[in-house]
Amino acid sequence: DGGITQSPKYLFRKEGQNVTLSCEQNLNHDAMYWYRQDPGQGLRLIYYSQIVNDFQKGDIAEGYSVSREKKESFPLTVTSAQKNPTAFYLCASSGGQARETQYFGPGTRLLVL
Amino acid sequence: AQKVTQAQTEISVVEKEDVTLDCVYETRDTTYYLFWYKQPPSGELVFLIRRNSFDEQNEISGRYSWNFQKSTSSFNFTITASQVVDSAVYFCALSEPSGSARQLTFGSGTQLTVLP
Numbered sequence: 115d116g117g118i119t120q121s122p123k124y125l126f127r128k129e130g131q132n133v134t135l136s137c138e139q140n141l142n143h144d145a146m147y148w149y150r151q152d153p154g155q156g157l158r159l160i161y162y163s164q165i166v167n168d169f170q171k172g173d174i175a176e177g178y179s180v181s182r183e184k185k186e187s188f189p190l191t192v193t194s195a196q197k198n199p200t201a202f203y204l205c206a207s208s209g210g211q212a213r214e215t216q217y218f219g220p221g222t223r224l225l226v227l
Numbered sequence: 228a229q230k231v232t233q234a235q236t237e238i239s240v241v242e243k244e245d246v247t248l249d250c251v252y253e254t255r256d257t258t259y260y261l262f263w264y265k266q267p268p269s270g271e272l273v274f275l276i277r278r279n280s281f282d283e284q285n286e287i288s289g290r291y292s293w294n295f296q297k298s299t300s301s302f303n304f305t306i307t308a309s310q311v312v313d314s315a316v317y318f319c320a321l322s323e324p325s326g327s328a329r330q331l332t333f334g335s336g337t338q339l340t341v342l343p
Contacts, residue, residue, distance in 0.1 A: 147331075156231075156318060156333035157272075172330070202270060214260045214279075214322055216331060218272040 117141065118219035120205050125224045127192065127199060135190045135203055135222045143209030146188035147216060150174060151202040160203075163188055192224060200226050229254045231321050233334035240309050241342050248304045248337045250319030256280075260322040261295065261302045262331070267315045278302065309341045 118139045127133045139146065145164050149157040159172030163182040177196025182188050188207075192199045202223050206216040230253040240246045252261065263275040276286065278295050286293050290307045306313055319334045 154236075154335070156335045157331070158333075159330055162330065204270075204272060206272075212277070215262070215274060215277050217274060218264075221270045223270075 118205060118207055120219040120222050125222055126227050128227050130194045132191055132193050137188045137205035137219060138186055139207045141207055143207035145208045147206040148190045149204045199224055229321050229323055229332040231319050231332050231334035233319055233337050235337045237338045239340045242311060243308050245307050246309050248317050250302045252300050252321045254321060262320040263304050264318045265315045311341050311343055314339060314341045
């Protein structure tokens with residue numbers, strides 16, 4: 115089945131630790147995105163990538179890093195510099211004929227111990 | 228700067244009632260896209276509809292309908308004969324063209340609860 119997968123579903127971070135969230139898509143989409151969702155709020159863009167080996171900061175990039183070495187993969191690292199990382203993280207992709215539409219993965223919930 | 232406002236934070240209706248979710252947007256772009264997404268309790272955002280700024284025709288898909296009015300910068304979503312399975316958070320979003328990637332600006336969402 116074509117789609118977007120995110121792992122893990124739940125992730126726990128200790129103080130001072132970097133953690134990496136996985137996002138994989140087999141939709142052959144060029145663009146990929148990471149969003150953060152806090153309780154009762156909409157989604158805010160962290161980073162996006164239009165093409166392999168290229169990515170741009172979104173509205174809240176501080177404390178996060180990404181890489182785009184393969185078209186299918188866009189991992190997000192939450193660094194120790196991110197002081198309030200507890201949130202729901204959603205990955206999305208877009209491309210093809212309906213490239214303006216973003217399709218989302220199931221999300222990863224990050225909790226701080 | 229783009230902005231999307233969903234003034235209704237929470238709505239509760241009884242099954243089979245009709246319900247309208249409001250969305251008002253701001254943009255300086257002449258070309259843009261509007262979207263509605265559904266977020267059930269599982270968390271994944273499900274795409275419902277896309278509308279471009281040049282197409283003001285209303286759209287109906289089963290029990291769902293959308294009313295796009297450029298004059299009032301609104302893109303409202305109506306569910307007819309609501310069902311318990313419609314309970315979810317609904318997000319309205321606006322896209323900003325940026326090369327081949329489209330940055331989405333989301334509203335804060337409306338929590339819809341349909342009671343049996």
